[in-house]
Amino acid sequence: MTPNASRHPNLTTLRRRAAASCLVAGTLLVSCGGQSSGTVNTTDGSQQNSGGGSTPSLAMAGAYQGSLYSSDFVSFLTPELAWYALYYLQTNPSASIYPDIYRGALSSTSSTSATIASPGLTAFQFSTHLVNASPSHLSTGGGSISGASATNYQVSLSGITLTNNQANPSFSSSAITSYAALPGSWTGTLTDNLSAASADLTLTFNSAGALTNSATYAFCPLNLTLTAASTLTSPYYVARLEIPVSTGCVRTPPSSIGPTVLTGIGFIHASAVSGKKRLELILTDTSGSGISFRGDQ
Amino acid sequence: MNPSGGLFWHWHAWRHQAQWSATCADIAQWLGQMPPSKDAHSELVIVGASAGWMMPSSWLQGFQTVTTFDLDRWAAPLFRMRHGAALRASNTALQCNTADALTDLGAVLQAHPRALVLFDNVLGQLRFHTPSVDEACRRIEKITARMHGRRWGSVHDAFSGRTQRRASTASAPVMQRSLQPRAPAASQAATRPVELGRFSRQLHAQGEWLDHLTDHLFPAGTPVHHIAWPYSPGYCHWLQAGWINP
Numbered sequence: 001m002t003p004n005a006s007r008h009p010n011l012t013t014l015r016r017r018a019a020a021s022c023l024v025a026g027t028l029l030v031s032c033g034g035q036s037s038g039t040v041n042t043t044d045g046s047q048q049n050s051g052g053g054s055t056p057s058l059a060m061a062g063a064y065q066g067s068l069y070s071s072d073f074v075s076f077l078t079p080e081l082a083w084y085a086l087y088y089l090q091t092n093p094s095a096s097i098y099p100d101i102y103r104g105a106l107s108s109t110s111s112t113s114a115t116i117a118s119p120g121l122t123a124f125q126f127s128t129h130l131v132n133a134s135p136s137h138l139s140t141g142g143g144s145i146s147g148a149s150a151t152n153y154q155v156s157l158s159g160i161t162l163t164n165n166q167a168n169p170s171f172s173s174s175a176i177t178s179y180a181a182l183p184g185s186w187t188g189t190l191t192d193n194l195s196a197a198s199a200d201l202t203l204t205f206n207s208a209g210a211l212t213n214s215a216t217y218a219f220c221p222l223n224l225t226l227t228a229a230s231t232l233t234s235p236y237y238v239a240r241l242e243i244p245v246s247t248g249c250v251r252t253p254p255s256s257i258g259p260t261v262l263t264g265i266g267f268i269h270a271s272a273v274s275g276k277k278r279l280e281l282i283l284t285d286t287s288g289s290g291i292s293f294r295g296d297q
Numbered sequence: 298m299n300p301s302g303g304l305f306w307h308w309h310a311w312r313h314q315a316q317w318s319a320t321c322a323d324i325a326q327w328l329g330q331m332p333p334s335k336d337a338h339s340e341l342v343i344v345g346a347s348a349g350w351m352m353p354s355s356w357l358q359g360f361q362t363v364t365t366f367d368l369d370r371w372a373a374p375l376f377r378m379r380h381g382a383a384l385r386a387s388n389t390a391l392q393c394n395t396a397d398a399l400t401d402l403g404a405v406l407q408a409h410p411r412a413l414v415l416f417d418n419v420l421g422q423l424r425f426h427t428p429s430v431d432e433a434c435r436r437i438e439k440i441t442a443r444m445h446g447r448r449w450g451s452v453h454d455a456f457s458g459r460t461q462r463r464a465s466t467a468s469a470p471v472m473q474r475s476l477q478p479r480a481p482a483a484s485q486a487a488t489r490p491v492e493l494g495r496f497s498r499q500l501h502a503q504g505e506w507l508d509h510l511t512d513h514l515f516p517a518g519t520p521v522h523h524i525a526w527p528y529s530p531g532y533c534h535w536l537q538a539g540w541i542n543p
Contacts, residue, residue: 097377126374135370135395196373200390218394219408248396248404 058109060147062234063267066155066173069164074280075155075173076267079231081106083116083145084265084282086292089163097198098126098135098191100163101282101290103264104143118142122288123160126193135196138289151175179268179277180235181297182226183207186279188295190217195250203279203295209237217291219248223259224281226266237266241283241291251291262290271296307371309529310350316527321351323472323524324452324538328356331413332448332542338362340412342405344398345419348375352417354383362390364409366398399423399436402443414449416440418536421454421509433510441514444541451514452538455523458506460533469525469533470499477519477539496523500533515539 058079066073068087075085085102101124107117119140127137141159156170185204191197199217206212209226216222221244226237243251243260251260262283271278276296284290310317334340339360343349346365349357357363357380365376373393384391398405399419406414420440424433473496515521519539526534 097381098374133370135374195395196370197392197394197396198373198377199392200384216408217392218396219404248401250395 058114058231060114060145060150060153061231063176063178063236063269064153064173065176065269066171068169068171069162069166073171073173074269075102076178076234076236076265076280076282077106077114077145078229078236078265081109081114082265083114083143086280086282086294087162097189098193098196099292099294100125101193101284101288101292102157102160103282103284103288103290106145113144113146116143116145118159121157121160122284123157124193124284124289125163126196128163136193136289138287140288176269178234178236180228180230181268181277182209182228182237182266182279184297185213186293186295186297188279188293190291190293192217192220192250192291194289194291197250201293201295203293218250219246220251221246221249226281234267239264239266239281239283260285264290303369304371306369307348307350307375310348313529314350317351319469320524320526320536321353323522324351324536325353325356326472327452327522327524327538328352330540331450332540334411334413334448336411338411340364340409342366342398342409342412342414343417344402344405344414345417345422346376346393347372347417348379349417350379354380358383358387358389360389360413362392362412364392364394364412366394366396366405368395368397370395399440402440406443406447414444414447416449416451416453418453420451420514421511424510430510437510437514441516446543448540448542450538450540451511452524452536453511453514454509455511455535455537456506456508457528457534458532459503460527460531461501461503469527470496472525473523475521475523477515477517477521479517480513493523496525497535500525500535502533506535511537516541 058077058081061077061079064075069089071090072088073085075083077083083104083106087100087102089100102121104116104121106114107120108115121141121143123139123141125137127135139160141157143155143157145153145155147153152172152174154172158168161167162169182205185202187202190199190201195218197218201215201217202213203211203215204213205226209228211222211224223242223244225240229236229238241262243249245256245259246252262285264283266279266281268277268279273296279295281293282290340362341360343365346367347369363384365373367373373395376393377391381391420437423436424430427433427436473493475493519541522538524536524538526536528534
């Protein structure tokens with residue numbers, strides 16, 4: 001199910017206005033205003049969307065959801081010119097539970113498009129190559145994101161072959177509403193393509209975005225912190241995961257003397273399960289290898 | 298190539314689900330006789346889980362947490378694909394790991410101190426993963442010694458080989474039960490109960506069968522189930538299954 005942005009007229013209007021103001025001013029997509037985010041600090045230390053009090057650096061920034069080969073493709077464009085995506089391919093049953101992780105660094109932008117110059121795009125995929133001993137496959141490429149409207153963008157990836165062997169995918173995604181509603185428990189599944197490990201977990205966050213319960217997958221303890229951030233209309237979270245040196249953890253290299261750090265984002269949107277909200281977490285290391293979590297509340 | 302797993306195994310298991318239904322029913326009956334948990338939180342660790350092809354989701358649903366280990370890179374996603382929906386429905390948390398739990402058995406047991414541990418058709422495969430028969434026997438002894446004081450069980454190959462007729466569900470003998478005998482002294486020949494002699498005859502074995510070195514895996518007195526597994530036409534496995542409740 002793809003939540004429709006038109007169900008949230010206020011936010012849609014805000015996003016349209018932001019895009020329109022960029023076009024009128026004739027400025028670049030990334031240069032609408034001089035502030036990096038539209039957030040305000042609250043008394044409890046968390047951040048909330050300022051509701052338009054300041055201007056984001058990237059008007060198209062926000063959460064998007066699309067369908068590619070009938071499978072869910074969620075993505076988030078940050079004001080810091082980073083693009084993160086999860087692809088839950090369902091045509092191959094084994095891959096559907098291990099989403100592919102995409103991360104791109106926007107190299108150039110205009111009022112209606114953004115470019116990820118090759119090799120700025122990384123795809124960390126569950127490999128279905130029958131003779132490949134590793135469950136994961138890391139590749140690089142490029143891409144472009146063009147906004148036909150402020151509530152929809154077209155994504156074209158190059159140099160990337162999807163897990164179902166389709167090369168250079170091109171598809172559209174619709175803007176969806178994201179929420180600043182992190183505190184509490186999120187029950188879902190964490191996956192790591194590096195070892196094909198997966199774990200049903202409950203992650204509980206306090207109002208400061210710190211993980212308050214003990215969570216481990218495949219001998220990898222999770223020290224996770226989410227820091228509230230926001231585009232003009234879309235709250236999200238800057239995520240940092242520290243995995244201490246741990247025997248048996250695939251994220252602890254044999255010669256490692258310090259913790260492994262993965263960074264990325266989290267965002268909350270309407271779940272496909274009626275009445276619930278959904279937390280998506282996308283975390284990668286410097287190479288693009290990473291883990292993801294999708295849980296409902 | 299993984300001699301006891303890999304994509305060919307999964308394809309074979311998927312193709313033979315119907316032919317193996319009687320074997321699966323026997324295994325399900327044995328699984329249901331697991332030692333009870335004293336904890337409110339019931340946890341199961343499966344070593345060598347593969348995709349759980351031969352165990353029913355309904356049995357797994359009785360646990361609050363199920364943790365699987367298998368070396369095979371396809372095992373974890375296929376286990377989740379096969380049982381994940383049912384386990385979600387029963388609020389059973391599933392953790393799937395691609396790891397060698399036998400090598401790291403100490404760490405696994407430490408991480409899951411109160412879990413029921415099931416060795417799922419893995420201990421009979423050790424002879425394929427060790428350079429010599431003697432070393433495989435020693436490894437099995439080490440593993441079973443390490444399980445001292447724990448609730449655990451194993452279903453594993455005892456023997457396997459060719460059969461005189463095309464193995465099928467119809468021709469396979471029904472499950473037999475026996476008590477694990479004491480290991481014979483060096484000067485004594487091993488003897489088997491009469492009912493197991495009948496069981497082995499009903500397997501219609503042909504030629505020499507492979508000994509999977511699991512004859513003395515269970516402590517003496519352990520109730521052991523003997524299950525025929527018509528693996529493929531003309532080839533059959535003799536499975537043993539037992540639970541240990543200290």
